[in-house]
Amino acid sequence: MVELADTHALGACGIISRGGSSPLFGIYYLENKNMIKKLAKPFQEVLLEKRLCVGCTYPLDKATKSGKLSDNRTMVQCKCRRRYVYDKELNEYRRATFAEEQQILKELNH
Ligand SMILES: [Zn+2]
Numbered sequence: 430m431v432e433l434a435d436t437h438a439l440g441a442c443g444i445i446s447r448g449g450s451s452p453l454f455g456i457y458y459l460e461n462k463n464m465i466k467k468l469a470k471p472f473q474e475v476l477l478e479k480r481l482c483v484g485c486t487y488p489l490d491k492a493t494k495s496g497k498l499s500d501n502r503t504m505v506q507c508k509c510r511r512r513y514v515y516d517k518e519l520n521e522y523r524r525a526t527f528a529e530e531q532q533i534l535k536e537l538n539h
Pocket residue numbers: 482483484485486487507508509510511
């Protein structure tokens with residue numbers, strides 16, 4: 430196993446030094462890294478648009494309803510315990526805020 434790890438490390442070094450010797454490759458690598466950063470942020474929003482849990486991608490339409498926040502807002506809880514608010518008017522899900530979680534917990538305790 431040690432031998433394998435060493436081989437792998439050497440291989441990685443080889444790739445890095447090759448990238449360094451080629452300026453074009455280096456620039457491409459950096460740009461690619463920035464693109465990934467830009468794409469990584471709205472990924473949770475994309476999942477929510479698809480009505481999926483951002484943590485486990487479970488369909489939120491099948492999540493358990495925890496209670497009503499108002500006439501148009503229902504709180505749901507995913508099987509991974511993340512809470513979301515379903516907005517009936519907008520017909521979309523978003524992450525529940527701390528205040529909304531507290532409101533539901535209070536109502537559940539009554
Ligand atoms: Zn989940």
